[in-house]
Amino acid sequence: MRRAPTILFTGLPVLLVLAVLATAVWARHLAADNRAITGLKANRDLAVAPGAAPAVVLARVEFLIRQDRLTEAQPLVEALDGRADPRIRTDAHYNLANAWLRRGLDLITEGKIDAAGPFVVLARQEYRRALTLAPDDWDAKFNLDVASRLIRDFPAFERTVGDTGQVDRKRLWTDIPGTPRGGP
Template sequence: MRAALRARLTRGMAVFWPWALLGAALCGAGVAGYDWVRLTHENHLVRALGRSDDVAVSPDASARLLLARALFLLRMGKPAGAEALASRVAARGTPREAASLHYDLGNFYLREAFARIGDARFEEATPLVIQAKRHYRAALALEPDDWDGKFNLDVAMRLVRDFPISPQGKGDTLPASKKLWPDLPGQPEGLP
């Protein structure tokens, strides 16, 4: 009886395992096929956005597609739309993708500021430089070794300086000197 049961189980397993492996292979092929179709469609949309075709992107799209949409919006001169996508790119993508978007936003604002400076509209350029510095700092927080971001932040810092804000109402904290004529730095005091 045991031998008959063992023979029956062995024959059953001999039939089961090939079908199970075939089913697993078909499931794997189906998943791979779905991913291939999805990535092909995503590549098509990224290329269309690169050609400056206005393509709608779903809110739950991948970070790569959202980044391509943000770059399209920047090329079209719509930084507010690109900034709205920054949080979704940061949530779905890698730190490098989020830093890339912040870097591109900083470049957009700095280019706009230079255009205003070239037209001698300095008051309009100041807020744009401040926005550029904000985005460069965000990019450098994510990618601290990005030399281009450091350089562009340095350029923006030279255009509009960040001065520390002193607390109001406290006045000068240094006591006034009692000497009528303070010493001048570098004044010679005798022979060399």
């Protein structure tokens, strides 16, 4: 019984010192992550390992998207899938899908319809991944619908490349909202 106060008085300060050291290491780590995020948002090209903190990887993905380096961003988005918070993963997939769709729409406005198809398909896949993580995300639903209609407007492309779902040519017109069912 007499040793209990001695252990308490010597053990408690040791535990407090260890807690302060752990907090200092953690704060330093967070400060490094914040510096990396700030640098990436300021358009400085900083290397980020796929195993870095999810917020840092998301900042790198957004940087690569702004630089139109989408093929470099894709593996980082996939690296987030196994370990990040669903909101960060949703943001990564949604941002990448928007970039793929923008690239496809740019090609369509240039008249390069055949070249735009694969980018629209990639956008659709990324929107679907985002929607599996956040099924109520209205923006992702709307953009998926836009991307789906772009592919539907070009049935020859969908027959040869398309993703997993194929459109039945007999039902093509009944799938479009606002078009009456049946013959003309």
